[in-house]
Amino acid sequence: MWSDDDWAVIRRGHRPVGMDDRWSAYMEGDTLHLHRSCTGHQIYEARFGRMPGGRSVVAARVEAGRERHRRVGDAYDRLLLELLVDTILLERPGPRRWDEPASLR
Numbered sequence: 201m202w203s204d205d206d207w208a209v210i211r212r213g214h215r216p217v218g219m220d221d222r223w224s225a226y227m228e229g230d231t232l233h234l235h236r237s238c239t240g241h242q243i244y245e246a247r248f249g250r251m252p253g254g255r256s257v258v259a260a261r262v263e264a265g266r267e268r269h270r271r272v273g274d275a276y277d278r279l280l281l282e283l284l285v286d287t288i289l290l291e292r293p294g295p296r297r298w299d300e301p302a303s304l305r
Contacts, residue, residue: 201251201253201254201255201256202248202254202255202256202285202290203253203254203255204254204255206254206255206290207248207254207255209289209290210227210232210248210255210285210289210290211227212289213225213226213227213232213289214226214288214289216237221237222236222237222238223235223236223237223284223288224237225284225288225289230247230248230249231245231246231247231248232244232245232246232247232248232285233245234246234281234284234288236268239268241263241268241269242263243262243263243268243269244260244261244262244263244277244280244281244284245260245261245262246259246260246261246281246285247259247260257281257282260277260278260281262277262281
């Protein structure tokens with residue numbers, strides 16, 4: 201769930217600014233399109249809907265072609281889509297696994 205303030209930022213999309221910036225994103229209506237910046241291939245498409253308290257993804261599509269995207273499974277893609285919105289579009293810090301003790305990895 202993303203707040204109305206978050207939604208205003210998400211709607212601006214994201215243009216990659218360097219070689220390490222791996223994603224580009226843009227909105228068409230209530231649909232977010234996420235593309236790999238190095239290939240231009242769309243990997244995710246997510247349609248947002250208004251819910252009490254903000255916006256949420258109500259439908260999503262993921263690239264199924266193995267030459268374009270190595271799918272692990274639906275749960276992984278749901279988590280990655282949420283992580284991309286939070287870290288790429290909203291610029292929130294993501295998990296930093298390298299800070300965890302090796303026993304927790």
